[in-house]
Amino acid sequence: MLPYLTAPNLDLPVRPLTQDAFAEFGTVVENPEGATGRSQQLKVVKANQGSALKYIDVSHVSNYYHLAPSGNPAKAVMNMFVCSPRQLQSTSSGSDITQDRPSKFPVQILERHPFTPQTFIPLGLAAVDATTAYLVIVAPTCKTTDKPLPYPQHAPKQQRSWTEIFSRAQPSPVDNSTSSPAASGPEPQLPKGPGEPDLSRACAFLANGSQAVTYGPGTWHAPMVVLGAKAIGFVVIQYANDVGLEDCQEMEIRTETGSEGLNVVIDNARLSPKLQEKAKL
Ligand SMILES: NC(=O)N[C@@H](O)C(=O)O
Numbered sequence: 001m002l003p004y005l006t007a008p009n010l011d012l013p014v015r016p017l018t019q020d021a022f023a024e025f026g027t028v029v030e031n032p033e034g035a036t037g038r039s040q041q042l043k044v045v046k047a048n049q050g051s052a053l054k055y056i057d058v059s060h061v062s063n064y065y066h067l068a069p070s071g072n073p074a075k076a077v078m079n080m081f082v083c084s085p086r087q088l089q090s091t092s093s094g095s096d097i098t099q100d101r102p103s104k105f106p107v108q109i110l111e112r113h114p115f116t117p118q119t120f121i122p123l124g125l126a127a128v129d130a131t132t133a134y135l136v137i138v139a140p141t142c143k144t145t146d147k148p149l150p151y152p153q154h155a156p157k158q159q160r161s162w163t164e165i166f167s168r169a170q171p172s173p174v175d176n177s178t179s180s181p182a183a184s185g186p187e188p189q190l191p192k193g194p195g196e197p198d199l200s201r202a203c204a205f206l207a208n209g210s211q212a213v214t215y216g217p218g219t220w221h222a223p224m225v226v227l228g229a230k231a232i233g234f235v236v237i238q239y240a241n242d243v244g245l246e247d248c249q250e251m252e253i254r255t256e257t258g259s260e261g262l263n264v265v266i267d268n269a270r271l272s273p274k275l276q277e278k279a280k281l
Contacts, residue, residue, distance in 0.1 A: 003149075004252035007107070007262035008199050014266055017136055017205035017213065019186070025138040025203070025219045026117065027059040027186050029212035040186065059214040060188040063239045064115040065246070067152035067191075074115065074241035081120070081234045083226045085132070091265060104263040107137060107222055110197050111250045114151040114218045116239035117189065123233045125209025132228030136213050137264060139202040139220040142195035149249045151218060152191040189216030197251060204264040220251070227266070 018037020019028040047054040065074035088103035197220035240247045255261030
């Protein structure tokens, strides 16, 4: 039996996934060249004998499990989630979904990983693929003092290895190169604290195949939602210590009788016709 919240009667519009819009919740990992909605510059250096540009710290894989109640150590894990497309529903109850009317995705569960960020990297999906996309649904964390579930209470001091310290030295002690003075990427996010999801401020973003997404540690998010015709295989990177509630905490979002509940409303006109057609709209 999961802890639950009663959903507000609320439609969430879908916004394009950009770093600036998503910053409160985590990080968008994409080729910064030509990406929109990225006001913070990434540090970039030449690599591979000048044949590559290396963008530094595009995201972070932080480990806060030393704060976990069990004391069980965590290890970095890389899994693959092959996420099948979700069936959307009509926004007009009782009728089929059609292309000339928005469709909806009911938010019925949210989850978080209190001691680690979690990064989803889509494989084999081109940015221009108009038939498949994925929804990133997140919610801020309510401020609270009680501790319903195990969660970190404070940020650890940053443990940097000597290798890491020297790797940032300018000029490099290895090849005497100096990197551009550009700012570094987004700072590692700290855990969000113990509160429940603030459903009234939930957000939904539409991502494409050239974007990976990192949910910050403790960020409430919906299990991955793929739209379109085909499944997307995501490489997923995070820490885990195999202690259930410390790895993943879930919250059921219940809809009251007579209420529409919490729904992501997808304006089909904003989806490519191919995506609409493939999403069985
Ligand atoms: N986020 C998501 O889709 N699911 C994972 O977090 C999981 O652990 O199931």
